[in-house]
Amino acid sequence: MVMSLILIILFFPFCTSLDTLTPDQSIKDGQSLISKENNFALGFFSPGNSSYQYLGIWYVKVTKQTVVWVANRNNPINDSSGVLSINQFGNLVLHDSYNRLLWSTNVSIQGTTSSVAQLQDSGNLVLFQGNNKLVLWQSFDCPTDTLLPGMRLGLNRITGLDRFLTSWKSKDDPGTGDYFHKMNPTGSPQIFLYKGSTLYWRSGPWPWQTSSPAAIVSLDFKYDFVNNEDEVSYAYFANDPSIISRVVVDNSGLLQKLVWNDGDLQWKEFWSAPKYRCDKYAQCGAFSKCGPESPNNSNWFECACLPGYEPKSPRDWSLRNGSEGCVRKESMCGNEEGFVMMKRLKGPDSSNAAWMDMSMSSSECEQACLSNCSCTAFISMNIDGMGTRCLAWYGELMDLVENTYEMWDLNVRVDATELATYTSKSEGFLGHKRQVAIAISTVVVPLFLVSFIAYMCLMKKRKTKRTLKRKLQNQSLNFIGFKGSLEGNELEDSSRHPDLSIFNLSCLVTATGNFSPTNKLGQGGFGSVFKGQLSNGQQIAVKRLSKNSGQGIEEFKNEVVLIAKLQHRNLVKLLGCCIQEEERMLIYEYMPNKSLDSFIFDHTRSSLLNWRKRFEIIIGIARGILYLHQDSRLRIIHRDLKTSNVLLDGEMNPKISDFGIARIFKGDQIQDKTTRVVGTYGYMSPEYAIFEKFSTKSDVFSFGVILLEIVSGKKNNGSYHKQDSLTLIGHVWELWREGRALDIVDSSINDSFVYHEVVRCIQIGLLCVQEDAMDRPTMLAVLLMLSCETTLPSPKQPAFIFRRPTNDLGSITGGGVYSINDVTITEFEAR
Structure with missing residues (x-):
């Protein structure tokens, strides 16, 4: 009896925690977690002929090992020394024999740090906090190349979490490949397959209940589509729980729905795309x-x-x-x-x-x-x-x-x-009745036309003066596709931008108190920005271009057309425009917290942005730029990204603004050249400032400068200590080489920042400002580096380490002209 009790006590832990990892446990090579119903396993594996090891999740009941999720996909382990555990902060962490951190769930945990990880029968690895089962992190939110039943693909509009699939590099390498399968929420939502940044294949428009081939071919699966203010996403479910299925993005560029066949022990293709030329x-x-x-x-x-x-x-x-x-x-x-x-x-x-x-x-x-x-x-x-x-x-x-x-x-x-x-x-042919109708119409229609022409001539004489006035105004409006009337206070546009309004000048004069100085939000080279309130109580910001503005009709047209087509939570929303008499104005949603620079460069306000909020702002800016570069219908290069062009709403969410000098890239175009360099010194990439060439990597450079400014609370074109010739980029680079990168962190966030997150952000910032554009990561890679714990490459020497005298700007740009477009909905410093 005593011996039996001892055996029960010794073996009890192994009988109750096969699917769970606690802080006092770890998983090493040869060990694994097994889900409750024996559906999935979590452990270490080596794919194909590779000698590297990875932490992943695979099917247990499928005889042919099929991995559905990989943790350290871009950071393999060279030997069998990998260890998965829960650290003192409550995060899942993966280390090797040198105690190097290879992967982490990287979540901030408030209060108790007691966490438990569980592998569920759905294939979802979930990190819970304490006994309250509060979900801190789950692998379903960080997918690799596989979509499992019940797993959602798409965008959470509240948190900004974007769940999408990325192919493996090859059968032997689970690293991030060339193909991406993700949601495009613009217009009527669709799911796209990208090859790099190029559109490769597209699903039908929303709702997919009527357009999913799989839904028509078989009733074995059902689909759940969500599109509301909180989320736009989709998931699929198997009606028969015994069916083992998955959707995978293959490294060859094929999107496949596969079902496991127990008879011949093979994965059978249920549906795939793209298959045909069309x-x-x-x-x-x-x-x-x-x-x-x-x-x-x-x-x-x-x-x-x-x-x-x-x-x-x-x-x-x-x-x-x-x-x-x-x-x-x-x-x-x-x-x-x-x-x-x-x-x-x-x-x-x-x-x-x-x-x-x-x-x-x-x-x-x-x-x-x-x-x-x-x-x-x-x-x-x-x-x-x-x-x-x-x-x-x-x-x-x-x-x-x-x-x-x-x-x-x-x-x-x-x-x-x-x-x-x-x-x-x-x-096919006209019947007798049809012929009679045509014969009658040959008589009736001419009579109608004569009467109609006479009526129109009479009306024209009565309205000559008003017509001439409208013609003059509409000449300015037609270039952006507006053909509506300007009568009334605020009219809904009836052209290609159904959500855009044409505002009457008198309406804006009333809303802004005749553009009162007390309502002035800021001023720059292109004019002023005023706060206003419409008759319905809605607050607006009015960008009023000065008559001698450097921004001409082309820049104005550019900004209206571009912003009207863009819809993203991290881009400022354009409500309408006004072109009347000699006025040209843009009407935006009002941003109560003005711009990012008014916080991070203000010693009295910088403490209002702790590290957690700054990190969220960094993520938001990155998502906004990624949308411009890849997810919007047109690839857009902003060309003037800077902290004063990042506005903050009431909840401190960032929104990118000022598209007056943005450019559109079409198709496979990756670079362009200009004869007129415009932008802001200190944020411009070297290839743009010197050789007049710009691309998406130019915006990446600007983002890197913004990131370093957010971390440090210092301006890039400032001077640092005794090194008056150093820019912020140069100062950070010197500290990085000396292993003292944390010395740059804004003192106002010393008590709130997370060590590894700040170091990671500094390294990403340096990667973005490397001198050679080819060395800089894409914005998609930047977002992945910010969101997931992977080993980052070492940055090369950045561009513009040293400051140049302001009277030498012409030599930098080859005689180019710097834009004075500094008007955003904020307070400004003129360039």
Whole structure:
């Protein structure tokens, strides 16, 4: 009896904690956690022919080892010395035999540091705090290349957490590969597959219940789609729990849904993309559709222009190259128009599409689109639980594919001539009644036209003065696509930007107290910014360009068009504009906390931003720039990123502003050159300031400067101690080489900063400001480095270590001109 009791006591821990890791336990090579129902294991493995070791999660019931998650994917272990444990701060940490930190959950834990990690049967590794089961971290929020049932893919709008898949480098290397599978929340949400920063494949527009091939092929799976103020994401579930399935981004660029077959012990492909030529994103360019291959036609060409459009490059088209797409045959807006229905299509890229606010019939949807000159197409569909909804496109129609699993009926806008052509084709012949109707119309229509012309001439005489005034105003408005009236106080725009308003000058004069100095928020080279309040109580910020502003009509147009198309929680929201008399104004959402520089460079206010808030601001800025570079429909280079152009809302969330000198990159374009260097000295990359070349890496350089300024609370163009010639970059670089990088940390956050986070941020900042643009990381890599604990490369010597006299700026830029565009919704220092 005594011996039995001793055996029970000795073996009790091993019988109760197979799926759980506590602070007094660790996992070494050869040991593992096993989930409760024996579904998944967590331990060390070596992929393929690799001799390196990684910490990962794999299936237990699948005989062919299949890894679904890797912790240290970019930081392998050279031997079998890896140890996983929970440290004194409550974080999961991975060390090697040299006690080097290779990976960590890296979360801030308040109060007790007692934590427990558990491997769940879903394949999710969860870190709980104490006995209250508060989730501190979970592997489902840091996916690698695999999406498991119940795992969400997409964006949490509250926390900014973006969950996406990244391929392995190869079968033997789980490091971050070239392919990314992630959500694009712009317009009507879609999921894209990227190759680097280039769009490679796209799902159908939201809601995917009607467009997911897997949903049509089988009823074995169900899908959950969320799109609200808090989150935009999707997950899938297996109706039969015994089905073992996964979605994976292969290193070859194939997105696959796989199901395990116990019969032949193999993974079977349930669905995959891209498979065919037409699956490649925008294979046939804009306003064109890509059709299936015809094996019996040797002259087959997959591309065909939409009704009312013709090839943009007839020569390329004749050579079977449709990448340039199609263009409208002639201007249609203002003529008698209608819609031609294109059946069984994959809906166009919906980044520039918008759902109507209310349920409407197909005819109401048609009229709504027809009344908007920039509306090019619409789809009317019935959605379970939501009734009939209308999705309208404004601008280009991109990436249309016919005869797919997705059965959308797209209504394309055409003029009367094209409409008649397609109508006659569909009818085949005209019946007797049709002929009679046409005969009657030949008499009635001319009479109607004569009466109409007479009426219009009469109205024109009565409204000559007002018409002339409108013409002058609309000449300024038309270049950005506005054709609405300027009457009234505040009018909703009816053109290509449905969320943008045209403000009347009198409305803004009233809102700002006639631009009273007491409402002035800031001033710079391009004018002033005023706080205002509309009649409905909404607070606004009005950017009023001075008449002698260095920002001309092109910069103004650029800012309006760009910001109107951008929607992201870390970008400032443009509410509208005003072009009236000699005034040009932009109306933004009001940022009560002004700009970032008003905090970090102010000794009395810098303490209001502790390290946790500064780190969140850094992450937010990085997410905003990543959206500009990769996730927005157009790749945008800001060119003037600086702390004064980062605004803070009421909750201190960062929002990037001032797009007056931003540039758009199209397609595979990665670099451009300018003859007019504009920007802010101290934030400009060397290739831009000296050689007039700019790219996404130019913005990365600016972000690196901002990051170092946030950490240090010092300006880059300041002087440091006795080294008056050193910039902040140079000062940090010297301290980094001496192993004293923490000496740069702002003294106001000494009591709040997390050691390894600050060191990591300083290292990332130095990586971003390296002299050679090729050495700098992309913003996607920066965000990954900030979010996950991986070993970072050693930075090379940065650019602009030393300050130059202000009278030598011309030699730096080759005679370039520095922009004085320093107007943002904040307080400013003129350049």
